[in-house]
Amino acid sequence: MKSQLSRTVRALPTLLRIGVAETVAYRAEFIVWILTTTQPLIMMSLWTSVARGGSFKGYDADAFVAYYLATLLVRQLTGNWVAWQMMEEIRMGTMAMRLLRPIHPFVTYTASQVAALPFRSIIALPLVVILLVTSASSGVTHDPMQLAMFPLSIAMAWLITFAILFAIGSLAFFLTQTMAIATLYFGLFSLFSGYLLPLDLLPTPIAKIAAVLPFRFTLSVPVEIITRTLPHGELARLLAAQVAWTVALIAFAVWLWNAGVRRFESVGT
């Protein structure tokens, strides 16, 4: 057990380097993936143009700008395409290569996706600057505690998103139509995570459902932490719930993988 752990730790720098090389090699693909997450910009324009006629349920134009910029920032930093990567590898049979390595694929996939983060930050940094210097800064919290917890919350949001997509990817061991499930996931995500609309604008019954689902913790929670001023008790409660979801979903994803991999028969040459 100990040797496996130390082996994994020793392999990490190499795995990250491979990930960086992959991202650079498929840079056109990577840029397209990044552009697909720019939907919040259009929603932002739409809602600011609506809010110009007077504030909308407590949101004025600046609040909408701050909300959607923060959404775009969190989405850029937490988005990944591990489910698609896995479906492709399972379908093409190249998964066999990955299984031969003495490290759990959860780790190798994580490394491969984490390596894209520096490139994603290139897009994310200008957003932070705009968020801080324009009038949208009035919609950003000044509480030092919340600002300090923001990166932590993003990191957990990353892990939750990754775990869910890893689980969806693992479903490819059982099903052939995994693509439809990924589409379904994105539909649920865009509604219940606050990607489409701030959760407090949703009709009450839907907002109630959103409160108990994990999607909220992949996007809305970090966005709320940076754009609202929350009592510290509330902040602690949100972060604790995020930790719980992170642990539970990673455990579930790894369990699903381990159950599925036994059914894997390599295809290809």
Next chain:
Amino acid sequence: MRKYLRLAAIQLRISLASAMAYRANFLIEGVMATASLGLTLLPLIVLYGVRADVNGWDLPSALVVMAYFTGLRAVLEGLISPSLVDLVERIRSGSFDYVLLKPVDAQAMVSASRYEPWKVFDLLGAIALLIYAFYKRGSAPSPAEIGLGMGLFVAGALAMYALWIVCAAASFWVGRLDNLMYLLGAIFDTGRWPVMVLPGAWRFIFTFVIPIAVMTTFPAMALLGTLKATTALATIGGTFALLVVSRLVWRAAIRSYTSASS
């Protein structure tokens, strides 16, 4: 011409047969269609729950745009994208060679290579939405408006097809660009809103650069009877121009095709 119609019919029959093989999908697709319609409507419900009018668009007219969006999305996901995803896959695996060898035009062959018949549910949803919107509006469109509205729906579908073909042609040069389709899909999503609701810069982009407005907003205005005749003509002219450009791009792409098979 007859040959191509027969070819399309055969390919449709194959797709229908394979759709029937997965009959359980019938239920799944039905549920998905209803759910995605609800999801599309939600922001609209939230918006018009507070405001009665946004830049001159009330709820029924925005619903008509939404209906056009849903209908076009059904065409996109049922007809255009399955075929083109298929094409990208064939280019990558090299089996596109066999398509080129066949004695029919390759574009016609790939454009109709696969259908998702169950998407017909989304089309039905769009029609239901249209009926509801005009019921809410309290007035039915005149026959002339219906005619123009349907004509522009076809034009919108053709314009969309042209954009997607250009995108697919790009994969001849770049190889791995399947996700370009995702990107176009994400951009197309904006079509659910009347373009006049967006600020000026976006309005310009979505009318002239990526003509999403031409596909949903303008046809909806035709049905609502608020579209100027000149805009209608420009829409149809623009669609033709797009089709011609996409054909040229496709031919150029074919010429530079180098097989990936070994």
